Amino acid sequence: MIEDNEKTGINDIARLANVSKATVDRVLYNRGRVSDETREKVLNICKELNYQPNILAQRLASDKVYRLAVLIPKSTPDNPYWEYPLKGIENAEKEVENYGIKIKKYFYDLKDIRSFRKESLQVLTSDPDGIVFAPEFNRESIEFSQKCSHKKIPYIFIDSNLPKQNHLSYFGQDTYQGGYLAGKLLSLHLKKHSEVLILNFANELANYPHFMDREKGMRDYFTEHNYHGKITSLNISPDQETELKEIVKGKLHRRTRGLFITSSAHKVARQIQKTGKGNLMILGYDLTTPNLKYLKNGIIDFLICQKPVTQGYLSIMALFDHLVQKKDIQKSNFMPIEIIAKENYQYYLDSNI
Amino acid sequence: MIEDNEKTGINDIARLANVSKATVDRVLYNRGRVSDETREKVLNICKELNYQPNILAQRLASDKVYRLAVLIPKSTPDNPYWEYPLKGIENAEKEVENYGIKIKKYFYDLKDIRSFRKESLQVLTSDPDGIVFAPEFNRESIEFSQKCSHKKIPYIFIDSNLPKQNHLSYFGQDTYQGGYLAGKLLSLHLKKHSEVLILNFANELANYPHFMDREKGMRDYFTEHNYHGKITSLNISPDQETELKEIVKGKLHRRTRGLFITSSAHKVARQIQKTGKGNLMILGYDLTTPNLKYLKNGIIDFLICQKPVTQGYLSIMALFDHLVQKKDIQKSNFMPIEIIAKENYQYYLDSNI
DNA sequence: AAATATTGCGGGAACGTTCCCGCATAATAA
DNA sequence: TTATTATGCGGGAACGTTCCCGCAATATTT
Structure with missing residues (x-):
């Protein structure tokens, strides 16, 4: 048996081929x-x-700096979701900065499409080597994608996907399936003639397709499992939010046993806490700080999560693998759909895991 | 504002201090x-x-090779659990081999305490720079730990924890809390006077404390939530496994609506499939190949998982961080307790995530 | 045929560390 | 006092790459 213990380097190759390194x-x-x-x-x-280049020596010798751009929504107190992908991105940043990766971040406002236009333009003029971005505004994002393709800049979608684009990869949730799973959880609590209320906050237009997919997933679950109780949807627009309490109260039927809130569940939970939740099972999305409060105190029963930190982390790592390590990247990467309850949330606060 | 853009290196320090590097x-x-x-x-x-050494250059220049030893149970067809931590270990291995890390793996038989003695001795005589091991046999593991401490070899527990040892870190589950969560899930399905059956396979003596913790977690959940239905436990020993069918059937009462199997749920599921599951909600542990089959076909309702792949991965990485990067390591690292159902298992098959 | 351009290749500095070797100088021992 | 040892430090090769510079040999143009 041959001892190929000693790593073969470029020098060995050169010697054997009778050429210089x-x-x-x-x-x-x-x-x-x-x-x-x-x-x-x-x-x-x-x-x-089976020569494998020594990546350490490669990066050390090469003066090439890869500049990456990240374009995502900014986090708000109302919806701090995006602070989590950002955290993952920063975790990744620390890990790869020694490898000559520089990351510049651009943030846009989910309620202001012009901010997306402006920031995306900035990204393009900075001419980075790779882009991670959240394509929340459909039309504009497609346009932006095509410009990236044209400039031959590899780009990765995070959190939302656009089909038929030329992106390198997608990291995010399977929105429909999340709703479907939520259907299963609710169904454990429903009786034969229980009713279900689905709540969407329609004020972030960009997110609306997400919410619709979630709703559809849940409805399909019930259909496929022959559940015939009444299911009502309610879309709450920005100008209605002050009267949230009355609206919700008005829609909560005596027989309602399930409440599915496709985003910012804490807003609703806050109202429900005042009136009491009775027999309701309440399901929301994402382990954000405001949601956590109501998970802890038992108002929210389950939160469906999609590993936002990991999404950010892996997006950057994928670009790193692609650019530096020349590895092949999987085009579609769905995050696990996690079920989080009062009894297991504590193990999800930690970061990437 | 000062541009500290250019990384300061050891040479800069040397120049400023008027000394050599x-x-x-x-x-x-x-x-x-x-x-x-x-x-x-x-x-x-x-x-x-704020000098940060360039880890690339460090590893390149240093000829130091770190030899790690891994001592875990071998995977068996009956209980393939350990193939998952092993996978994580191998993932980590690929990532750190360029950094001069060499990993040697030792496997012992969960049903044979002598194999643990033998392999652990091998580990010690190989005199590694760090050890990852699964302390399943209490007494022998403590002994082994102490020998490691004495030889000043840092060691990490995986999957099981031994309190009061001098270990560097622990990666694994919070067994009790897993059972507690299982209690919550079951309780969604139980009615006022339903009964619950808890099944333990007592044939892997080493694992028995795990099983007991799980059972205790579940029982405590019920107690704390004022559930007064009957809860029965059944410990199945190796010689009884052939008559599994009769035993289970005999214990499944007409009013039993919950079945909690603390390991190798597939063995039981196989029998239940033949007789029909009726109104039973069945909970098991770990997304192994045989379990998956019964999750898919609806016999098993939920599997509680503890990220076995990640456990392996992070154990190695922690040793790497400790030895090479001299980082501080958290002593206790509980894995998230994951709830896996037919509707979301597909996103958990992928590896580390 | 001479001038110029192209092709194929080697030499060697540089990247930021580690670590061995050896040289002064100071402290201690004889 | 002289010999020996201990202390404090600098020089420089090495790690495995990248990439610039430049030199022959050959091909093309004038």
């Missing part, structure tokens, strides 16, 4: 002109010895 | 004799410039 380098990375004959020879030897 | 190195890593005066000066400058 510069030539090996040229062959491996198409950096210059080499005769077909030498190229052949070098490649064969590399394959034979 | 060798001296800076000596100061930073206590490698030799330096006068207090110089030491002081160098340290101050480092602090001032």
